[in-house]
Each structure stands twice: as C-alpha cells, then as structure tokens.
Amino acid sequence: MREAKEAASRDPIRNLIDLMARLPGVGEKSATRMAFALLGNGKEYAYTLADGIRQLVDRIQLCSRCCNLTEEDPCSICCDPDRDPAIVCVIENVPDLLAIERTHEYRGIYHVLHGALAPLEGITPDKLRIQDLLERLEKEDIQEVILATNPTVEGDSTALYLRNVLRDFPVRVTRIASGVPMGGDLEYIDRATLSRALQGRREL
Amino acid sequence: MREAKEAASRDPIRNLIDLMARLPGVGEKSATRMAFALLGNGKEYAYTLADGIRQLVDRIQLCSRCCNLTEEDPCSICCDPDRDPAIVCVIENVPDLLAIERTHEYRGIYHVLHGALAPLEGITPDKLRIQDLLERLEKEDIQEVILATNPTVEGDSTALYLRNVLRDFPVRVTRIASGVPMGGDLEYIDRATLSRALQGRREL
Structure with a gap:
C-alpha cells in the first residue's frame, strides 16, 4: 500500500x-x-x-491438485473425466502446459512446478511445487511421470533432481525427447541439439 | 460498459x-x-x-490553451513566466513536445495538434486541434509559429496546410529544418533525406 x-x-x-x-x-x-x-x-x-x-x-488461483492456474478449483483438466489420471506430465510453467495442450496429443493430467531449479538465483527445490508432487504420488494412483521441463541447464537439472527423488516411488519416470526439431535443417542446428539428437537415436 | x-x-x-x-x-x-x-x-x-x-x-486532461496533456490546466509550460508566449511551436503529439523539451533549446510555448492530416484515414483538418490554434492567434499576441510536424508525408502536408491557413494572420511562419542527422554518414542516408539536405543548403 x-x-x-x-x-x-x-x-x-x-x-x-x-x-x-x-x-x-x-x-x-x-x-x-x-x-x-x-x-x-x-x-x-x-x-x-x-x-x-x-x-x-x-x-485466478492455483489448482490445489496440479498447481495449474484456474478460476475453479480443481482446474478443468483435473476435472475432465476423459483424461487419464494415472499419467502426470510435469512442466515448469503454465505456458508450457498450454503448449502441450495445443498438440491435442496428450490425454493425461499435469503438475506445474512454477519454475526450474536455479540454485545461484536462489531457486532451490523448496521454492518449486515439488513437495506437492510427492504428496500426489502418495495419495493418487499414478503410473507414469513424464518430465517435460525445458531442455535447458535449469530444466535438465530439475528433471535429474526429480528423477532421483522419484526413485523411492513405484512409478515409471520418463523424459520428453530432445533433438532436431521437425522441419529443421541439420546444417543450421546448434551443436548441443545435434549431439542430443545423436545420443537419443532410436531403431527404425 | x-x-x-x-x-x-x-x-x-x-x-x-x-x-x-x-x-x-x-x-x-x-x-x-x-x-x-x-x-x-x-x-x-x-x-x-x-x-x-x-x-x-x-x-490527465488537455491544457485548454496549448492542448498539451496535463494534470493542472493551464499546463506548466503555458504557466512558466520564463517562456516567451510570442513563439508557438506546433507539434503533432505530446511525445514530440517532450523530445523538443529534452533539447533544452526552446524557450517558447507549444500547440499540440494531436495528429497529422491523413485524409485517406479520415483525419481531416477538423479532427486536429487547428481551430484552437487559429483562435489562439486571434486572442494572443503571437509573433512566430514554428511548424514542427514530422518530416513525413502526413507531417509535411499538415505543415503546408497550416502555412496556407496562416497566411491570413500577421505572423511569421517557419518550418523546422530537414536534412542529414548529426553524426550521420552520407553513404547510409536515404535518398529523400539527402535531397532535402541539398535543397535546404545554406551559406556558410
């Protein structure tokens, strides 16, 4: 004031x-x-x-279940009976959630961390919605956690941290694929992306 | 509503x-x-x-004298006793006024048109604060009107229009100089600016 x-x-x-x-x-x-x-x-x-x-x-408030931004609690995604509550996609922020929704591919639910680990900027695990995720794993019947944090230093460390924490739970933990984007030209792709694409190669 | x-x-x-x-x-x-x-x-x-x-x-309202945006009417520039009320600088918009003020060179007062003539977009003389300017010329003791509209098609036509209208008044009408900007390199200046600079050449 x-x-x-x-x-x-x-x-x-x-x-x-x-x-x-x-x-x-x-x-x-x-x-x-x-x-x-x-x-x-x-x-x-x-x-x-x-x-x-x-x-x-x-x-607008946080959904008490998935920490999405919403007017009604729980949010419309958590309430949707057509979605599979056994698959939880973990993202950094709500715009990331909206980006995944725009693909119309994903039919599970979400968990929004509201940031990524950056210890030098004071963003330690307790600053993110990680505890809420662990509580969900205890209460809900979750089969798979998809770590969809950004493929950046912060996003990757957050995924690695979560991978370690989630070892204690009987849950499948996956990470979204990183590589050459669709329509991209190898000639113009940066080295880091290209070496990720090579490491992540799969049988055809 | x-x-x-x-x-x-x-x-x-x-x-x-x-x-x-x-x-x-x-x-x-x-x-x-x-x-x-x-x-x-x-x-x-x-x-x-x-x-x-x-x-x-x-x-914020319009100054009833110069049409500047102001909290107090008349505005602080019109009220300033150190300014010469016989010189009126006509500009298109308030940001242009602020730009001239930043030079700390100009000690006259202003008149803000709130736009420039653009008949194709429906901005005809009656949409601008031109009538207010003419009323000022009748009421106030103005010696010089400086036309400082932008050196664009719209700004130039507005200046030309005002030049014609102001012929009926016993007042000196000037236009700000157009030419190569300070620190500019002739090699990189556009043709229109360069030809203006040549037309506007002066004895040294």
Missing part, C-alpha cells in the same frame, strides 16, 4: 510508465507509447483494462 | 491478453507473457498497475 500512496503524489504519466516498464519485454520507450495510447484511446478502454488486471489476480 | 459486462463472463486470462494486445507494440505473445507475469508477481503490483491506469485517464 505504501507504493500506492507514493503513486498518488506523482505525475500519473511518469508513474504509469514506471509501472508498465516492470512488465516482461517492456522498456521505457514502449511503456511511454502505451501510456500515451491509453490517453488517446478514450477512458472506457483504460477502465476495462484496469478492471481486467484486477479480475485476473482476484479470480 | 457493455465491454466490461462481457469481460466478467470470460476467462480472466484470455480477457486480459485480448485487452493488452490492443496496446501499441503488444502482440498476442507478449500480452500472454505480461498476463502470466502479473499472476506471478503478487497481487500488490497488479493492483498498483490497475490504479495507475485509472489515475492516468482520470487525472
């Missing part, structure tokens, strides 16, 4: 530019353009946007 | 992404990143941002 009080005494344009510039991918210049666009587009749009921001944080 | 009601029944994430994507320079992808950042950064920031947007449009 201190921040809100300070804002009241400042120039509203400067204040909004500073606030907007904290959003990802928004710098000083684009924040300025946005502020002037808000002033030029009529009050109704600005009010609707302000309400939209409030409603977003007021109405 | 219809828009606000519709929003209440929709998914708050989808709703905010659509609203954000209407801001300049924001597409579907960056709007999505922003929405998830708002959900991840704690409620206080989201509330402060929503309030900042409301305050912006509630507290």
Whole structure:
C-alpha cells in the first residue's frame, strides 16, 4: 500500500510508465507509447483494462491438485473425466502446459512446478511445487511421470533432481525427447541439439 | 460498459491478453507473457498497475490553451513566466513536445495538434486541434509559429496546410529544418533525406 500512496503524489504519466516498464519485454520507450495510447484511446478502454488486471489476480488461483492456474478449483483438466489420471506430465510453467495442450496429443493430467531449479538465483527445490508432487504420488494412483521441463541447464537439472527423488516411488519416470526439431535443417542446428539428437537415436 | 459486462463472463486470462494486445507494440505473445507475469508477481503490483491506469485517464486532461496533456490546466509550460508566449511551436503529439523539451533549446510555448492530416484515414483538418490554434492567434499576441510536424508525408502536408491557413494572420511562419542527422554518414542516408539536405543548403 505504501507504493500506492507514493503513486498518488506523482505525475500519473511518469508513474504509469514506471509501472508498465516492470512488465516482461517492456522498456521505457514502449511503456511511454502505451501510456500515451491509453490517453488517446478514450477512458472506457483504460477502465476495462484496469478492471481486467484486477479480475485476473482476484479470480485466478492455483489448482490445489496440479498447481495449474484456474478460476475453479480443481482446474478443468483435473476435472475432465476423459483424461487419464494415472499419467502426470510435469512442466515448469503454465505456458508450457498450454503448449502441450495445443498438440491435442496428450490425454493425461499435469503438475506445474512454477519454475526450474536455479540454485545461484536462489531457486532451490523448496521454492518449486515439488513437495506437492510427492504428496500426489502418495495419495493418487499414478503410473507414469513424464518430465517435460525445458531442455535447458535449469530444466535438465530439475528433471535429474526429480528423477532421483522419484526413485523411492513405484512409478515409471520418463523424459520428453530432445533433438532436431521437425522441419529443421541439420546444417543450421546448434551443436548441443545435434549431439542430443545423436545420443537419443532410436531403431527404425 | 457493455465491454466490461462481457469481460466478467470470460476467462480472466484470455480477457486480459485480448485487452493488452490492443496496446501499441503488444502482440498476442507478449500480452500472454505480461498476463502470466502479473499472476506471478503478487497481487500488490497488479493492483498498483490497475490504479495507475485509472489515475492516468482520470487525472490527465488537455491544457485548454496549448492542448498539451496535463494534470493542472493551464499546463506548466503555458504557466512558466520564463517562456516567451510570442513563439508557438506546433507539434503533432505530446511525445514530440517532450523530445523538443529534452533539447533544452526552446524557450517558447507549444500547440499540440494531436495528429497529422491523413485524409485517406479520415483525419481531416477538423479532427486536429487547428481551430484552437487559429483562435489562439486571434486572442494572443503571437509573433512566430514554428511548424514542427514530422518530416513525413502526413507531417509535411499538415505543415503546408497550416502555412496556407496562416497566411491570413500577421505572423511569421517557419518550418523546422530537414536534412542529414548529426553524426550521420552520407553513404547510409536515404535518398529523400539527402535531397532535402541539398535543397535546404545554406551559406556558410
């Protein structure tokens, strides 16, 4: 609330530019353009946007089962009777979940970690939704955990960490395949991806 | 208000992404990143941002003299006793005004048109603050009008239009210089700019 009080005494344009510039991918210049666009587009749009921001944080919560962002708890994916609750796909963030949903291939359920391990930035296992996952493994009848964290240093270490923790549970643990993307040209693929693709080769 | 009601029944994430994507320079992808950042950064920031947007449009109005955006009417530039009210610089938009202010060179006052002529997009002279400028010329003791619209097709036609309209007034009308920018290399300057620079050559 201190921040809100300070804002009241400042120039509203400067204040909004500073606030907007904290959003990802928004710098000083684009924040300025946005502020002037808000002033030029009529009050109704600005009010609707302000309400939209409030409603977003007021109405969206974490699903108590899979930690997905949702209005209703549990979320629509956990509630879907057509999905197989025995397969749990572990992802870093909700946009990753949405990306997998867009494939229309996956019919299991999810567990959102809300990040990946990065000890140097202070993101240790207790900062992620790992404990919730272990509790689910005890309570629910889960047959397979698919580790779908990103193929980055952080995502790979998170997958490795989970692989070790999950040894204590009678569950199949798999990792999504890494390799040359579809439509890719070997000539232009980076070395790391190409060596992953070679390591992960399969019988044809 | 219809828009606000519709929003209440929709998914708050989808709703905010659509609203954000209407801001300049924001597409579907960056709007999505922003929405998830708002959900991840704690409620206080989201509330402060929503309030900042409301305050912006509630507290900022047009200066009744120069049409600058301001909290107090008339604006701080029009009220400044150190400025010369006999020189009026005409610009398209407030960001252009701020750019001129940053030079710390100009000590006259301003008139903001809020756009430039673009008849094909429906921006005719009556859509701009041209009538207000003519009224100022009648009421105030203005000696010089500097036409500082952008050196674009729209800005140039606006300057030309104003030049014609202002013939009826006993006032000096000037246009800012166009040419090779400082630090520019002739080799890389576009043809239009270079031919402007040649046309605008002066005795040394």
